[in-house]
Amino acid sequence: MSSRSRFLPYATTPRRLLMQLFADASVLIWSVIWVMVGIAVHAAVATIAAVGRQVETGAYGIAENLDSAGNSVDNVPWIGDDLRKPLTAAGEAALDLAGAGHSLDDTASWLAWVLALAVASPPILAIAMPWLFLRIRFFRRKWTAIALASTPAGEQLLAMRALANRPLPKLASVSLDPVGAWRRDDVVTIRGLAALELRAAGIRPPWR
Template sequence: MTSRFLPYATTPGRLTAQLISDLLAAAWITIWVMVGLGVHRAIAEIATVGTQVKDGATGISDNLSSAGDSADRIPLVGDAVSTPLRAASEAALDLAGAGQNLNTTATWLAILLAIAVAAPPILAIGMPWLFLRIRFFRRKWTVIALAQTPAGEQLLALRALANRPLRRLTEVNEDPVGAWRRQDPHAVRGLAALELRSAGVARVTSVR
């Protein structure tokens, strides 16, 4: 985990916390994806009914239409017999259209309801997690880049003087401000290391 291109800390405690947060976020997202898929499957059953209605009504319509064609050939009464059969065939076609509409509507409803159920809780956790991870990665990238130059290391040391607890500063040097002003290499490196650790970076191997 030492690469600056990885969005993870190199300090053990923070790295552990990040890995645990990743696992929790992944588990949360997985749970709600499964819930969304369950909702989709439940609503999709209605679409299956619509398909069955369409297929059945289409078959009945075809049979009635064939019967009408056959009845039309009956002498004298053929027209009288075929007319109601053809009317029934058209009614069956209307029913088939209704089944197709039910299938289409239920299919889209299944998708929309699955998204409506799963998306809010996923976004509620996923977006803050992603924001914090991106912010951490940008800070890690910046402090590592600064630590590669003497001037950048001094800037990190100055930030440590402004932001780190006094106890931590005095552990580096009894007079941390004076040591920084004198550009004491050991003190500057120690103060910069405090700022690096606060950003989740254990150490930077070289300074140009």
């Protein structure tokens, strides 16, 4: 086993590695799907923000035109002031409408992100968090098992765990008397039992 592989959170046995890669692909596909859903929600709500921007731009344009018209009619003798008042009032109403459009733009833009995250985050986290927990737990188990397999005492401990955890047919495939062989410090049997425990953890025995 290369020294680099011990730093990777992946199994070194084909079956466990294939299962881990399948899990990675499933989590990735699931996350991409929900990210796309979140993007769609963001785009849908963002159209409201676009309407707000259009209202703001148009209302400001109307207000400027009305203000310009008011300044023009103000010079008309005797009735200029009377003509300007309704234009000024309409311009102020247009400015209020522009302010409402700006508020709609800000609110909708903020709401688009909030809704997108609210829709996409829960299903992604519901899958990603258990996946991450299991992958971290596997990495810690792999690191510990590799460290134990590098020493004779560690091999004995792994063999003892195999005696306690592995099925009887598996133990019998290593030795007809696995407990007795372990007590006699039979190197071949101890390594065989340790190999059972390592393979159960998804780790290829380093001495094979």
